[in-house]
Amino acid sequence: MDYVDSKRKSNICGKILFAAGITTLCIIFLKQSPDFSTPSQFSRQQAGVTHVLVTGGAGYIGSHAALRLLKDSYRVTIVDNLSRGNLGAVKVLQELFPEPGRLQFIHADLGDAKAVNKIFAENAFDAVMHFAAVAYVGESTLDPLRYYHNITSNTLVVIKAMASHGVKTLIYSSTCATYGEPEKMPITEGTPQAPINPYGKAKKMSEDIILDFSKTSEMAVMILRYFNVIGSDPEGRLGEAPRPELREQGRISGACFDAALGVIPGLKIRGTDYNTADGTCVRDYIDVTDLVDAHVKALAHAKPSKVGIYNVGTGKGRSVKEFVEACKKATGVEIKVEYLSRRPGDYAEVYSDPSKIKLELNWTARYTDIQESLQIAWRWQKSHRNGYGSP
Template identity: 70%
Template sequence: MGSLGSAMPTSGTSSPFFRRRSPRLSRTYNFGGVDCASMQPRLYFVGKVLLAVLFTAFCMSALRQTSSLAGPSKFATHERGVTHVLVTGGAGFIGSHAALRLLEDGHRVTILDNLSRGNMGAVEQLQALFPEPGRLQFVYGDLGDSKRVNEIFEQNAIDAVMHFAAIAYVSESMADPLRYYHNITFNTLTVLEAMKTHGVKKLIYSSTCATYGEPEKMPITENTPQVPINPYGKAKKMSEDLIKDFATTADLSVMILRYFNVIGSDPKGRLGEAPRPELRKHARISGACFDAAAGIIPGIQVRGQDYNTSDGTCIRDYIHVTDLVDAHVKALDKAEMGKVSIYNVGTGKGSSVKEFVEACRFATGVNVTVTMLDRRPGDYAEVYSDPSKIQRELNWSAQHLDLRESLADAWRWRKRHPDGYSVAMI
């Protein structure tokens, strides 16, 4: 899940769901020694049975009283004025920032993640920030396990789903396409089936500009033809199609957000993007820049310098993660029953890879070296958004437009957490 993402016993977490256990007697009674044919009065036998029944009734009453005093889990009960949001992939980079914003806005949040790409440290940070009962819970689970997903929906009173969970590297999708179709498309089907079974009517879906492929015209609007050129984009488009087809048969409120290249981190330094060493070969350019600035790798390898762009390198639309999360919150508030709405979420401005590297050098203060390599399979030359629809309909626009400042936010967190959430430097 973005870690569904990509979902375990944890210390300090609240119970992932409310369970009712049937009370069991702590002792048994043996009636085998009674000889009904003897002269012993039958009342003796009946008395023992009555005594056992009364004892059992007393124990059950005590258990019910204890349960009543503890009260039902807030996560298992709908509460007027409180929206309970299930955040799939909520331990990941984008999902954790979304959970932070939802909690700040007073929502109840359940994070579902299998931790394949997420980070428990992000969840623990959120739990430390919002320790009050009924605010945040973490549930370990994999969206590929339909039985587990249905259990979570059954045992929690969920009002809306923000579905972030997904693996999301273009090069990895080219090397292992079946994994991407399973992780993205099949898992989205599992979520939709659980929503249908349990009557959850609101969905905010995390999609991508990769569904457009390499359009002939820039900027990209929501009406730009979707012709994805890599399995990641194809799997996301298939998920969109599943959602739209299902929505025609159910009274759903759906927002599909197609966003562009996400950078930055919480400006207050509470959350960030933890590096995953095993994924460095698929790393996004921001992670590679920071690895080079930290001396972990000797420099940056830029794939492709012969594209039909101003400086020969790819052009992308880089959006700050807090701006992206703001779009999700506005989408949650504005979702209309029985309607599927689709929005591009970007700055409307493209920056080349060379411009990005210069911004990274400025933000880190390190003159990272660059090696130019051949193109990477599945990449496209130029992609940036036209965000006018989301500005017009949701009153949303990106606020962090300076690439250097956005990277500086991320670099500050990375310097304090060189090994991710496990260690913080003072």
């Protein structure tokens, strides 16, 4: 009996030692893993490093902003649900900036308050650039609830998370659509806001939420109202790649390129009876490189308890017909043009007075030749016929 008991005890001890050995090996292996134990550089403040959360950073404008921030040595976290953004754009940024602590991507939906709160709890953000939004005027008239949820409700979630976790700088991506169709041109920041489509209304509601909250907090706020964005990264690393099903809702530049590539048979111009010189809509086209430069300057000038509101445009309006002619020259393709009735929610003439942003932030649009901007974007489109190749 003593021999049997001794053997049993020996077996038990052996199993314990074996289990302990396996456990030790697992711990050693996990500690060597980059995802284990040591606090992430993104989770702590670092002297001399500004950590910016870029919502919608997989999208057209957001990815270009992330690129500029990374080039300027900011630490960047991109949050995107990829409903409109492209994982391919994130991969390009990751390949350009592979160093630890430079860039991280988090797949999450800003409508999920629990997930957003977790992201803020686990990361030490210094500022937020809030780009994430659905952004097509025509689509907003067809599906208004989607726009109020995605833009207004989600912005409220972000602001609440910022308040809860002490993040006190916000650069907000707004739009000239909040002005509607003003009686006088050019549009200044003091022009009354009277949006005429759900996209503009949802953005204005978001602005109102931000402004009301800023009165009761020390938040530094910069609201940038964009005009019509064109162009792409001059070095050809990033471009615009909307979902195929959204091509008809997208920017005129994308439609021009699709027509030039033969993706669509021609270009459809909606509205030729507006009260403008040639009957087509007049818009202020701002190059995306200039636009992200305005964001970086806004971030540098943001001050606690202060609100800055700025138009970001060139100050010059061009008609749709002028734009199409510039696109034909940029692509070298004689694009077929079909003229149709007006698109719901559009307005005749919109261009900015950018004097305030020049005076206060020392920002001026530099890429004002629309044909040149289109040529740069066209080079990317020709070499990326399938966009980034994956959603």
